[in-house]
Amino acid sequence: MSDAFSAIPAAVHRNLSDKLYEKRKNAALELESTVKNLTSSGGHDKISKIIEMLIKEFAKSPQSNHRQGGLIGLAAVTIGLSSEAAQFLEQIVPPVVKSFSDQDSRVRYSACEALYNIAKVVRGEFIIFFNQIFDALCKLSADSDADVQSAAHLLDHLVKDIVTLSDEFSIEEFVPLLKERMNVLNPYVRQFLVGWITVLDGVPEIDLLGFLPDFLDGLFNMLSDSSHEIRQQAYSALSEFLQEIQDSPSVDYGRMAEILVQRASSPDEFTRLTAITWINEFVKLWGDQLVRYYADILGAILPCISDKEEKIRVVARETNELLRSIHVQPSDGFNVGAILSVARRQLSSDYEATRIEALNWISALLNKHRTEVMCFLDDIFDTLIKALSDSSDDVVLLVLEVHAGVAKDPQHFRQLIVFLVHNFRADNSLLERRGALIVRRLCVLLDAERVYRELSTILEGEDNLDFASTMVQALNLILLTSSELSKLRDLLRGSLVNPEGKELLVALYASWCHSPMAMISLCLLAQAYQHASVVIQSLVEEDINVKFLVQLDKLIRLLETPIFTYLRLQLLEPGSYTWLLKTLYGLLITAFLSCMQQSSAFKILRTRLKTVPTYSFSGGVHFFQYMHRHEDGGETEDNNINTSHQGINFAARLKQFENVQKQHRAQTKDLE
Known part of the structure; x- marks a missing residue:
């Protein structure tokens, strides 16, 4: 240490710690001159001692002025060393970098100034300290002192220039540090980081794209920053990376896909749009290679299809169609x-x-x-x-x-x-x-027949009789009104002469027993008019309830629809369709006895029956007289259609209907 003191004039030693900047600067200039002389004479050992003295006596001093003097002195030594400074950087740079975190803003400022001057001399030689310097600059970018921020900004520009021209810069060593800092929320730090990403990505010799998955999430995080400027900087960086991916798709798209999926559900609209746009591009570029990520991607896309923002909805829909159009097999990992x-x-x-x-x-x-x-x-x-x-x-x-x-x-x-x-x-x-x-x-x-047969089978054994009745009524109404069931109606209309229709009628009969009006409707549809009349006659007072009357009202109105055109035409031949007339009169009388005579349905049916021609009855016999004449010993049905029903045991069917209705009455009493 005595060698250091002897090499430096006492005035220089004293002025380096002076309060006045000018005195410290002049002392530094003298120190620079001294070091130049020592360098030219080969006094490297003395130079090393001077550096040690500056660190111990000045840079580590508890006095702020001393620390500032030490920093300017270290910069002066570096300038004096010139081309030989590289061999002393291990001594010079660490104390300067450490001073970036000094509690005194003036010392931090001096550290920025000192490293700036050191970097100008050694250029790429100080790259070995890059990570420490980057970390320090990252913190200084958010310094509370505006002058320190300004000084750090100038130093940052110089370091960027040096790095972009250096062959020694290691992107592999830098990226972990960058990744660690990417989730910092401070806006100054965010601008600092995006600035470095942009600069490094512009260097052809540096493959930053290959490390994109390491800091992609951080960039997306910045898209929701409160600062418009930061959002735009982050978006510009992402747009540039996406363009590079499109031109040279040789990146770890799998890791990035995982990040994009998470960001697609961000509460921030701008972030969601950017993420879904990237996903769209990934599916276009590597759709068949993203098999293992299909489920995650789909989980991100489907909610976006209903996004409140139209742009997001459009991109999500396109991506969804692209994904669904890709031909992959489970053997591919799907x-x-x-x-x-x-x-x-x-x-x-x-x-x-x-x-x-x-x-x-x-x-x-x-x-x-x-x-x-x-x-x-x-x-x-x-x-x-x-x-x-x-x-x-x-x-x-x-x-x-x-x-x-x-x-x-x-x-x-x-x-x-x-x-x-x-x-x-x-x-x-x-x-x-x-x-x-x-x-x-x-x-x-x-297939309508298949559906109705299965429903009927299930409802036949239904324990909840009230539900069974309601369900059958619903099925019956659908059967009578829906265009989709027209073929089924045609099959039932020929059930007394057609084996297929007969089988269907028998299949439906058991479940239709749960509803008297549904049964009557089914018989009218199947043209089993005599059985319809018998069913009406089998009803007792307990069966004529509100539900029955509502269904009766619906049936009467349905009789006037195109579905029952054939039935209305048959009424023009009452002599051939006497059981049809008897059935309709049975419905009319039921409506009358139930006090429905003021209802529009009653009036509709009564008007319809009034239009039935009477001249068709032989000898002008009144209808009721004619019916009485045919009730005993007469033909079992009215025409050829109704007499050709071998295979359907209507007597047994009637007992089945009556048994089911007894069960309904018993259940009703139990509920009461």
Whole structure:
């Protein structure tokens, strides 16, 4: 140390710690000159001693002025060393960097100034300290003192210039430090980091793109910054990276896909849009290579389809279609179960568009990978059944298409109808609101006769008789009014002469026994008029309740619709269709006795019967006289259609009907 003191004049030593900057500066200039002389004479040992003295006596001094003098002195030594400074950097740079965290802002400022001057001399030689310097500059960028910030900014520019021209800079060593800092919230630090990312990405020799997954999440985090400037800087950096990816797609897209999926659900609109745009581009570039990420990507896309921002909705829909159009197989790693799980979760979305697309995915998977989907059926079946209660008709129709796809297998067809009846029983409002829609659509998708036969079989053994009655009434109304069931009606109209129609009538009969009016309607449809009349006569006072009268009102009105045109035409030949007349008069009398004579339905039926021509009866015999004449010992039916019903034991059917009605009466009494 004595060598250092002897090499430096006492005045220089004294002035380095002076309060006045000018005196410290002049002392530094003298020190620089001294070091130059020592360098030219080979006095490297003395120079090392001087550096040690500056660190110990000045840089580490408890006095602020001394510390400032030490920093300017170290810079002066470096300038004096010039081209030989590199061999002393291990001594010079660490104390300067350490001073960046000094509690005195003037010392921090002096540290920036000193390192600036050192860097100008050694240039790329100080790259070995880059990480420490970067870390210090990162902190100084948010310094509380404006002068320190300004000095750090100038130093930062110089360091960037040096790094961009250096062959010694290690991106591998730098990225972990960058990643560690990316989630800092301070706006000055964020600007500092984005600035470095932008600069380094512009250096052809530095492959920053290859390390993008390490700091991508941090950049996306900045998109929601409160500062517009920071958001734009982050967006510009991301846009540049995306362009590079498009031009040279050789990055770890898998890791980035995971980040993008998370950011697609950000509460910030700008972040969501950027993330979904990146996902869209990834699917375009590597759709068939993203197989293992399909479920995660789909989980991000489906909610965005219903985003409040139209731009996000548009990109999400396009991405969804792209993803669904990619042809992959389970052997490629395509996880059908994972996709189904995502779709099932999204069926609970508050947004109709998302639920619809979730169902489209299930339907697409069922068409392309039926075997795999059926393996996971138990996981999604209950959810699909519950979806039948959805508030959207479009959703319900899609649910039914999916169910129909599943029900192509006879085992699952039976399971579907059983579950459907169970849901109708558990939720009566579902039957009221959606019963017709569900049944009609299933009849289109799965064959009306097959659906009605299965429903009838289930309802035949239904323990809840009140529900069975309600369900049969609903099915009967659908049968009589829906265009989708026209072929089924045609089959039933020929049931007394057609074997297929006869089998269908018998199949429906047992369950239709739960509702007298449904049974009468079925008989009118099947042209089994004599049996319809007998059913009416079998009714007792307890059967004529409010529900019965409501159904009677509906039937009378339906008789005037195009579906029963054939029946109204038959009334023009009363002599040939006497049992039809007797049935209709039975309905009229029932309505009259039930005090319905003031209702419009009663008036409609009465008017219709008044139009029946009387001249067709032989000898002008009054209708009731004519009917009395044929009640005993007469023909069993009115015409060829009604006499050709061998194989249908209507007497046995009537007993079956009466037994079921007795059960209904007994259950009603028990409830009372």
